[in-house]
Amino acid sequence: MWWSNLFKDMSPASFFNFSFLPKYGQLFVQGVEYTLLLAVVSVALAVIPALVLALMRLSKNKFIKGIAGAYIAVFRSTPLLVQLSIIYFGLFGVIQIPRITILGFVDLSRFIPGVVALALNSSAYVAEIFRGGILAVDIGQTEAARSLGLNKFACMRFVVLPQAIKNVLPAIANEIITMVKESSICSMLGMAELMFGAKAAASATYITLAPYTLAALIYFCINYPASKGIEAIERRMRRGDKN
Amino acid sequence: METRTEPIISVRNLVKTYNNGEIHALDDCSIDIAKGEVVAIIGPSGSGKSTMLRSLNLLEEPTSGSIFFNGVNLSDKSVDINLHRQKMGMVFQHFNLFPHMTVKKNITLAPVHLKLKTQAEADAMAEKLLKRIGLPDKADEYPAMLSGGQKQRIAIIRALAMEPDVMLFDEPTSALDPEMVGEVLDVMKELAHEGMTMVVVTHEMGFAREVGDRVVFMDSGKIVEQGTPSEIFDNPQNPRLKDFLAKVL
Numbered sequence A: 001m002w003w004s005n006l007f008k009d010m011s012p013a014s015f016f017n018f019s020f021l022p023k024y025g026q027l028f029v030q031g032v033e034y035t036l037l038l039a040v041v042s043v044a045l046a047v048i049p050a051l052v053l054a055l056m057r058l059s060k061n062k063f064i065k066g067i068a069g070a071y072i073a074v075f076r077s078t079p080l081l082v083q084l085s086i087i088y089f090g091l092f093g094v095i096q097i098p099r100i101t102i103l104g105f106v107d108l109s110r111f112i113p114g115v116v117a118l119a120l121n122s123s124a125y126v127a128e129i130f131r132g133g134i135l136a137v138d139i140g141q142t143e144a145a146r147s148l149g150l151n152k153f154a155c156m157r158f159v160v161l162p163q164a165i166k167n168v169l170p171a172i173a174n175e176i177i178t179m180v181k182e183s184s185i186c187s188m189l190g191m192a193e194l195m196f197g198a199k200a201a202a203s204a205t206y207i208t209l210a211p212y213t214l215a216a217l218i219y220f221c222i223n224y225p226a227s228k229g230i231e232a233i234e235r236r237m238r239r240g241d242k243n
Numbered sequence B: 001m002e003t004r005t006e007p008i009i010s011v012r013n014l015v016k017t018y019n020n021g022e023i024h025a026l027d028d029c030s031i032d033i034a035k036g037e038v039v040a041i042i043g044p045s046g047s048g049k050s051t052m053l054r055s056l057n058l059l060e061e062p063t064s065g066s067i068f069f070n071g072v073n074l075s076d077k078s079v080d081i082n083l084h085r086q087k088m089g090m091v092f093q094h095f096n097l098f099p100h101m102t103v104k105k106n107i108t109l110a111p112v113h114l115k116l117k118t119q120a121e122a123d124a125m126a127e128k129l130l131k132r133i134g135l136p137d138k139a140d141e142y143p144a145m146l147s148g149g150q151k152q153r154i155a156i157i158r159a160l161a162m163e164p165d166v167m168l169f170d171e172p173t174s175a176l177d178p179e180m181v182g183e184v185l186d187v188m189k190e191l192a193h194e195g196m197t198m199v200v201v202t203h204e205m206g207f208a209r210e211v212g213d214r215v216v217f218m219d220s221g222k223i224v225e226q227g228t229p230s231e232i233f234d235n236p237q238n239p240r241l242k243d244f245l246a247k248v249l
Ligand SMILES: Nc1ncnc2c1ncn2[C@@H]1O[C@H](COP(=O)(O)OP(=O)(O)OP(=O)(O)O)[C@@H](O)[C@H]1O
Pocket: B018, B019, B023, B024, B025, B043, B044, B045, B046, B047, B048, B049, B050, B051, B052
């Protein structure tokens, strides 16, 4: 075979030298779990603050609107790594989290600051998703609800939000995918997620490239099918909406 | 009807401007609407008909002037408008049914949430109302499954489920295919005959003439002429009304 030579001559730096796998494979398995945990938990935690931020931004009160606007602007206009560092060393330099390990490999003293930082960052983005979703609901829905005597909050809760949330679900699922990727930055602060696993394998074995190739493959195999799935659901929702 | 003497709605010097006073949607309008009266508002596009109607339940906030409903000044900031809106049903051109709720839920949401009825009472009422408009089998359907005429009839009974004192209609048949206009007008006629107080913005001159106790003609944000249907349609005075009727009749 033409490629048999290729494999025999593979240098330590080549892309697919996965000889570290038997010994360090476990790091990747745990890394994936850690990454998924980070992404899902941080977006889940972001939902409520994001909703509050979105409603604040839609408020008529300039002060309330301004606070939410400033929050969103700050988190969207600074790098995640900078936010992460400030929250990790600043906020959680003051609040001490005990070193408790859950699931065997998640050290809470690192995980919680990481999740909080990602969630704070994510709420800025999810807030904009919610705001768009709320504004996309026909104003006639609000008028009908208010004309029946429902107050602002009841109108939001029973009429506008259910329609807005249904419309933004795909965008929120996409935000989880973004977080799967962005959370790789948490490796910088010693969180044992996928990228951290790849780094650890690389430095332990002096195989400098292949662990990252493997990490890339794993990220891809999670995110690509997931985003395709979301697209399909979105298409079906759109078809169902035509009335 | 002896109750006709006391107005249920009283509009005084109502002004509504948009774009910092650039657009005068309503220009010093005053009108009284008596209990049980059916008032049809007609006029060319942009004359302020919708603005007038939507001011009555404060969907549009007046720039100045006052609106009295059952003797209460709605434009007074200390008034809880939500309470009064419960008694003013409104029907929109585009139905505005809640698409994520079944027909029954559309009808019962407000009465139940506002604690006017238990869910069981509201359900029974919804079924009764649906039967009345000939759609008893649609209770568990979603609005997307209904025709325009069915949607509008359901929007009407959704408002009726609040047992309002007055019903406001903003061109309820303009978004309908012609063959569905009749079924909606029939429901409205029945309501009128039952003595419901109604304010109807409409392009259906036939309906205004047949059902209206009074016809109000608006132009450029003003009430230009009003009177009985025969006064307005058979003996119009204002040249702009004559002009308008020449175009639409
Ligand atoms: N939200 C708004 N902003 C600016 N101008 C408005 C707004 N709503 C209404 N107007 C203007 O106010 C005037 C009256 O509008 P209105 O909708 O009451 O007219 P109408 O008689 O209901 O017309 P139509 O028969 O087309 O429904 C129009 O000139 C319109 O352009």
